[in-house]
Amino acid sequence: MQGWELLPSATSLVKSGIKFKRGTSECILDIKFIDGVLEIPPIVIHDITETVFRNLISYEQCHPKCEARVTSYAMFLDNLIITTKDMNILCDNQIIVNWLNREDAAQLFNKLYHDAxxxxxxxxxxxxxxNSFCRRRWPRWREVLVSNYFNTPWAILSTLAAFILLILTLLQTFVV
Incomplete structure (x- = not known):
């Protein structure tokens, strides 16, 4: 595989039909994607988080034999979190436990790994x-249907009633 692809933001991923789930792993680097569900272990964001990440990234940059896992994690979260909407999605799914202002936390990841x-x-x-999952049509269409047309129980019931009336009308046409 040549090079790496940028990851869309969390808002774009939700529009593509990807669900976010709080992971159960103890290691924050253990991110999984299975059947449209992105499972990310929880991380706590507070005052010293930026300092800890910058020190770990500096350590990885200074040692040539060290894998750039923390830097990759920072890049992954930077691609995932662009705006406060993206931060809200991750906080609502309990992936990020945020002790800061959500806007400040979003900016933290946007500037974390520069020049690395x-x-x-x-x-x-x-x-x-x-990205391959996002390019498929069915998950996007399903997400649009659910968010626009089936977002309340009344919408589902009215659609079901209309479908039943259509079937009954067709049956009446063929029977008579």
Whole structure:
């Protein structure tokens, strides 16, 4: 596989039909994507989070034999979190436990890894799988149908009633 692909934002992924789920792994780097569900272990964001991440990224950059896993994680979250809407999606799914202002937390990941070099992006295959899923039509159409037309129980019932009336009308036409 040549190079790595950018990951769409969390808002775009939700529009593509991808669901977010809080992971159960103890390691924050253990991100999985299975059948349209992106499972991300929880992370707590507070005052010293930026300092800890910057120190870990600096350590990875200074040691040539060290894999750039934390830098890749920061890049992954930077692609995922562009606006406060993206942060809201991750906070609502309890992936990010945020002790800061959501706007400040979103900006934290947007500036975290600048001027860092990553030779082998750790989440390359994961991003490829997610982008391949996003390019499929059915998940996008299903998400549009659910969010626009079936977002309340009354909408589902009225659509079901209209479908039953249509079937009964067709049956009456053929029977008579």
């Amino acid at each position: 070099y990553v030779k082998d992006y750790y989440y390359q295959n994961l991003c490829h799988d997610i």
